[in-house]
Amino acid sequence: MxxxxxxxxxxxxxxxxxxxxxxxxxxxxxxxxxxxxxxxxxxxxxxxxxxxxxxxxxxxxxxxxxxxxxxxxxxxxxxxxxxxxxxxxxxxxxxxxxxxxxxxxxxxxxxxxxxxxxxxxxxxxxxxxxxxxxxxxxxxxxxxxxxxxxxxxxxxxxxxxxxxxxxxxxxxxxxxxxxxxxxxxxxxxxxxxxxxxxxxxxxxxxxxxxxxxxxxxxxxxxxxxxxxxxxxxxxxxxLGDPRINLLPGRRDAAGVTVLGQRVDADHGPAGPVTVGVRPGDVELSTEPLAGAAAGRVLLAQTLGYQDVVYVDVEGATVRATVPAGIVARPGDPAWVRLPAARLHVFEAASGQALRHREVV
Amino acid sequence: MAAPQSRAAGGQWHKHLLLSPPLAFFAAFALFPLGFTIYVSLSNWSITGEHRFIGFGNYATILASDTFRQSFLNTVVFAVVTVLLQYVLGLTLALLVYRSTRGQSALRLLLLVPMMFTPVVVGFVWKTLFDPSYGPISWLFDRVGLPQVPWFSEQLPAMAAIVIADVWQWTPFMFLILFAALRSLPTAPLEAAMVDGASGRRLLFDHMLPMLLPASMTAILLRSIEAFKLFDVVYLMTGGGPGVKTSTVTLSAYFTGLRSGDLGTAAAMTTMLLIVVLIATMVLLRLLFWAGRRRSRADDAAALQVERDDVPDPTEAVDAPVTTEVR
The missing domain is CATH 3.40.50.300 (P-loop containing nucleotide triphosphate hydrolases)
Known part of the structure; x- marks a missing residue:
């Protein structure tokens, strides 16, 4: 020992x-x-x-x-x-x-x-x-x-x-x-x-x-x-497979803006941040969803027990895992919502974590 | 597997046609001289050109001749002693250079220099070095108080001088092959051996030398074939003397055939040498193949074994329960 x-x-x-x-x-x-x-x-x-x-x-x-x-x-x-x-x-x-x-x-x-x-x-x-x-x-x-x-x-x-x-x-x-x-x-x-x-x-x-x-x-x-x-x-x-989504965002005193949506996730001095969200935490819908960013399906891969869907939202690619069998074809419209509680926030320049996902 | 080969042999005659020029050269420059030499060895062909088939008479003559027996013995002794010394020295040098961290490329080049001389120069230089009256070696022996050695007038010193000259010239060849082999050894097993507790001598004898075996056998084989044909250094340094005490088979054949004009007997001598070299080569090749075959046969077996292992066992269709707690 x-x-x-x-x-x-x-x-x-x-x-x-x-x-x-x-x-x-x-x-x-x-x-x-x-x-x-x-x-x-x-x-x-x-x-x-x-x-x-x-x-x-x-x-x-x-x-x-x-x-x-x-x-x-x-x-x-x-x-x-x-x-x-x-x-x-x-x-x-x-x-x-x-x-x-x-x-x-x-x-x-x-x-x-x-x-x-x-x-x-x-x-x-x-x-x-x-x-x-x-x-x-x-x-x-x-x-x-x-x-x-x-x-x-x-x-x-x-x-x-x-x-x-x-x-x-x-x-x-x-x-x-x-x-x-x-x-x-x-x-x-x-x-x-x-x-x-x-x-x-x-x-x-x-x-x-x-x-x-x-x-x-x-x-x-x-x-x-x-x-x-x-x-x-x-x-x-x-760590994590499929990889975590790392998306550019902005933070200010009111919260975080990512994918054009305001998320009440973290407060602090104004500045650019990198928002991290695990594919499993991304909410994906084929119907319009309140507080969700609209995008288009790029690609869907099945892993058997779940599917990985790649969605293009305003030029950024978001990976989301969904239960297998949800049909998503390339070109379909899709809505992506990032739940506030599930976001990691990193300082954009240094990459240091400012806030972690809340564990449920 | 056999079918395409037999078709090629039977039907595609033009392949043979395309191969015929090199085969013709081979026949003209290798097979014909070999056959002719063997024929000459069975005749009483003299340099004047008159000849008659006399069967194995020449062979009986040389086997009964003390000169030939002495030359033959010398050839074997020279071959064994020089090749062994060259191997040991070449390996030592290869290991030393392999371990040296600086000046490796300069050392490598310097060590190859003796091999670049023509044997005539080597023979002449060493003859001068060993000269009993004005050679530097005799002078050196004198200075450090060693007795004078009759380098070229007694058998053992003369043989030693020849061995030294030949070893000096051909150790670089062994060094070159062994150094290249050392460089290409996989490092991982050697590192593993160090971590496992081997060091220095054990690492060398347990791991490096066995892994060098194929390269060692190849180098020894090539040098042995050459060593049996030793001629120029002996011719220049001692001329076979004193008497015929340092003569070799090639030297003996030269004197018999081209000096005394007895081509038949000379041909018999070279044929005898050919037979001996053939046997020695076959033995060494067998050893080389044996070293390599252990590995390749093993590979075949492994391929079969892997296939067999991969057949799913129906009784193992259900995953075996994990034996102890696993996170």
Whole structure:
């Protein structure tokens, strides 16, 4: 149950901006942390710095209260699952799983039979005992992923790092593996940091979410925090699918004007604002509606259980989710109403949140 | 699969016609000389042109000859020793340059220089360096108080001098292939190994060397074929001497055929060498394929396995209940 702290960590590779910029967060012992952000956000760099593969320029990383600076990767007792699994191509699955236990750092701590037991045990947890004598090239993507996870778990590390472990699996397998990961992490109680570009991973798995973009942490908090109370536009944009609507508006002492409608949502000094509203909170009607802006349907996609309708309102595109089966054809007139209580309001220039949606 | 191939062979004769010019060249410059050499080796062809078919008489002669046996043994010793030394040194250099952070491109270029010399120059330079009376190496030995080594007048020192010259010239070849292979190794498994607790020597022996196996086998194969044909350096440095103590099969064939005019016997010698090189190459190729086939056969099996895995199991139509609490 080791606590991981990252304090003011910066890493520059010589590009115009740092790959990781003044990053700080604390992940409690046994917690599941998720670093979510688009590719190029600095997720892998962060994980590599924690693993010790890349030294940070400044800042400190501690595990269980002790600084990791100057400790070689092989002595950190941190396990990492790599994006492309990074199995040892010349070793069988069994030898891959045994490797961390036979490494020189741990020589003599486990007997031969203990190693066999551990490998059998982890193979059973991951449901791969029938694959032990194969080479990595004989495995499918999902199987490789399990072996890679097994290799990380077999030595019961102090910290488990997962670098986009399920990104390359197909959708069905991804959902299964996500559930499995959560189960295994709970069972073992190992502190885990998981990097992913997929916001649904973050919301489904995380005790702690770190929203990373362009090397900066835009918000650190629980899944509910970052989803319900995004601190800024970047966070609002990262989480939620379909994406949040971000619409230009104006605020003054009387309220907020958005899509040409006055909404009694927020008061304050006059100025431009960005209004955020989740597609599920948008009220969409094919009939004229009081206080609604008129527009035209651009496109409707069905997701099975609901439809996403794109409506053009005065040049802005509004995404609204509606129950499946409501017929909306491109070109149809549509009315869009933004309920005052459901709006996020961000300062236009800085993107900082001024007001959050009220949770019902 | 077989049908299109047999149709091509049977019906589409014009393909053969289009292929015939290169095939004619191949026949003229590879097959004919090979066949002719084998024929000459079975005759008592002398340089004056008179010849008669004598069966395996030349082979019996050379197998009974001490000179040939000595040359043959030397050839094998040279090949094994130089290729092994070149591999070890080439690998060491490749690893050192791979790990060096600065001046990599300059080092790479410098290390390739010996390979660019013609063997004649290499032989002459090293002959001069080792010269017992005015060579710098003898002078150096003298200065540091080491005994004088009779470099070209005793067998072992002479062989060592030849090995040194050949290793100096051809280590860069090994270096080049191994360095390129090192550069193209996937980094992720190596990083994974570091995180898993391997470092230094273990990383090298457990992970890098096995992953370098195909490139190593290729480099060793190419160098071995060349090494069996060692001629120019020996010719220049010792001329096979003292006596025939450092002679090789190629050198022996040269002296027998072009100096003594006994073309039949010389042809028998080169044919013997060809057979030996063929066998060595086949063994090495087999090893190379074995290293590669482990992987490719595995891929075939994996493809079949994936298909089988993907067949839905009707008993699993209902999702298995999640085993423990999941958020």
């Amino acid at each position: 080791e606590t991981l702290t990252v304090t003011g960590v910066t890493k520059t590779f010589g590009g115009p901006r740092p790959a990781v910029d003044e990053l700080s967060f604390t992940l409690g012992g046994g917690e599941f942390g998720v670093v979510v952000g688009p590719s190029g956000a600095g997720k892998t760099t962060l994980l590599n710095m924690i693993a010790g593969l890349v030294p940070p320029d400044t800042g400190e990383i501690t595990l269980d209260g002790a600084s990791l600076a100057g400790t070689a990767p092989e002595r950190r007792d941190i396990a990492m699952v790599f994006e492309n699994y990074a199995l040892y191509p010349h070793l069988s699955v069994r030898r891959n799983l045994e490797f961390p236990l036979r490494a020189p750092v741990r020589r003599g701590t486990l007997s031969r039979s203990q190693i066999t037991d551990r490998v059998t045990q982890v193979a059973e947890t991951l449901r791969i005992p029938h694959l032990l004598d194969r080479l990595p090239s004989q495995l499918s993507g999902g199987q490789r992923q399990r072996v890679s996870l097994g290799r990380a778990l077999v030595r019961r590390p102090r910290l488990l790092l997962l670098d986009e472990p399920i990104t390359h699996l197909d959708a069905k397998l991804r959902h299964e593996m996500r559930t499995e990961l959560k189960r295994i992490q709970r069972e073992l109680g190992v502190t885990t940091l998981y990097a992913t570009p997929d916001q649904s991973d973050a919301l489904a798995l995380a005790d702690l979410v770190v929203v990373l973009d362009a090397g900066r942490a835009w918000q650190v908090g629980t899944a509910a925090d970052v989803y319900e109370r995004p601190a800024n536009v970047t966070v609002a944009r990262t």
